[in-house]
Amino acid sequence: MRLRNVIKTYPAARGRSEVCAVDDVDLDIAAGDVQAIVGYSGAGKSTLVRLLNGLEPATSGSIQIGGTELVGLRERQLRRLRLDIGMIFQQFNLFESRTVWGNLAYPLDIAGVGKAEQQRRISELLHFVGLPDKAHTYPRNLSGGQKQRVGIARALTTNPSLLLADEATSALDPETTHEVLRLLKRVNAEFGTTIVAITHEMEVVRELADHVAVMENGRVVETGRVYDVFSAPQQPVTRRFVGTVVDDEPSTEALAALRTRHPGRFVKLELREGGPRQTDVFAVLHERGVAFELVFGGIEEIQGATFGNLTLALDGPTASVDEAVRELAALVPAKEL
Numbered sequence: 467m468r469l470r471n472v473i474k475t476y477p478a479a480r481g482r483s484e485v486c487a488v489d490d491v492d493l494d495i496a497a498g499d500v501q502a503i504v505g506y507s508g509a510g511k512s513t514l515v516r517l518l519n520g521l522e523p524a525t526s527g528s529i530q531i532g533g534t535e536l537v538g539l540r541e542r543q544l545r546r547l548r549l550d551i552g553m554i555f556q557q558f559n560l561f562e563s564r565t566v567w568g569n570l571a572y573p574l575d576i577a578g579v580g581k582a583e584q585q586r587r588i589s590e591l592l593h594f595v596g597l598p599d600k601a602h603t604y605p606r607n608l609s610g611g612q613k614q615r616v617g618i619a620r621a622l623t624t625n626p627s628l629l630l631a632d633e634a635t636s637a638l639d640p641e642t643t644h645e646v647l648r649l650l651k652r653v654n655a656e657f658g659t660t661i662v663a664i665t666h667e668m669e670v671v672r673e674l675a676d677h678v679a680v681m682e683n684g685r686v687v688e689t690g691r692v693y694d695v696f697s698a699p700q701q702p703v704t705r706r707f708v709g710t711v712v713d714d715e716p717s718t719e720a721l722a723a724l725r726t727r728h729p730g731r732f733v734k735l736e737l738r739e740g741g742p743r744q745t746d747v748f749a750v751l752h753e754r755g756v757a758f759e760l761v762f763g764g765i766e767e768i769q770g771a772t773f774g775n776l777t778l779a780l781d782g783p784t785a786s787v788d789e790a791v792r793e794l795a796a797l798v799p800a801k802e803l
């Protein structure tokens with residue numbers, strides 16, 4: 467998928483100025499990738515998703531999905547394209563008056579799939595999402611997590627190559643969120659479905675995505691592999707998001723509190739995959755006879771790769787600490803706090 471200079475403006479409401487909900491967005495999403503889009507409320511995430519599935523026309527720019535240009539397509543062509551796009555929602559959006567089976571049969575009916583094939587497909591999908599015994603249950607008798615499993619199964623009925631997830635786990639508790647994210651990962655791994663997930667939760671990004679784009683005021687202000695963005699966030703808004711799940715360095719208040727407990731100097735060290743390891747750092751301190759304590763931060767793992775932001779309190783003769791800090795700074799990015 468390829469977005470170039472995508473703009474969506476909403477006309478001015480009475481007494482208000484025009485809203486630019488999506489402002490000159492460029493984004494490339496490889497087939498089979500899981501792309502997260504994060505941003506605070508009002509950043510433009512939902513608008514962007516509505517542009518991707520053609521529910522609303524972009525004001526200008528280019529959106530190519532699987533080689534087809536979306537901008538300027540007629541409704542009939544858009545409908546055909548939408549068959550290749552599945553959607554799941556925060557509030558699940560199931561038909562309450564239909565059973566689970568009926569919910570899954572609906573998109574197949576619209577796509578003109580015959581009954582025998584419907585039977586086969588629905589049964590296969592209910593097994594895939596772990597709900598083979600709920601076929602005749604109504605949504606009101608399902609838990610939130612089960613409803614979202616049905617939502618995922620329904621989105622997959624027509625075998626789409628793209629799945630759009632709009633805050634798909636925001637209404638779920640952490641344990642259920644984890645289960646649903648695991649299921650989405652299986653969808654991606656087993657069917658090769660490209661997933662675009664919009665969320666305001668960095669845990670979701672960490673657990674689910676390969677790449678992340680950060681939106682602010684309609685713009686994509688930062689993009690990258692999840693590991694890179696988590697280990698080295700560039701923009702202030704990205705740092706705020708990453709800071710919700712990964713410790714960077716203690717805040718001014720936390721540092722003041724730490725100083726009352728530790729007499730020594732504080733140094734923050736950044737360890738990155740493939741770089742010097744903790745043992746290398748500790749060897750320097752040991753050699754210089756400097757005592758240390760880990761007072762903030764720790765080691766994180768993202769997609770099998772680790773990184774750490776460690777704040778150490780160092781204690782020892784001034785000359786030894788000076789020398790140790792110098793050597794550490796030559797070894798890894800280091801900052802005295």
Ligand SMILES: Nc1ncnc2c1ncn2[C@@H]1O[C@H](COP(=O)(O)OP(=O)(O)OP(=O)(O)O)[C@@H](O)[C@H]1O
Nearest residue numbers: 476485486487505506507508509510511512513514
């Ligand atoms: N139909 C509309 N008409 C006018 N303004 C709109 C419309 N839809 C969205 N907006 C405005 O566009 C901006 C982006 O909204 P959008 O819903 O895309 O953000 P979001 O990041 O998805 O936030 P949330 O998570 O709260 O939905 C906001 O300022 C919003 O008020």
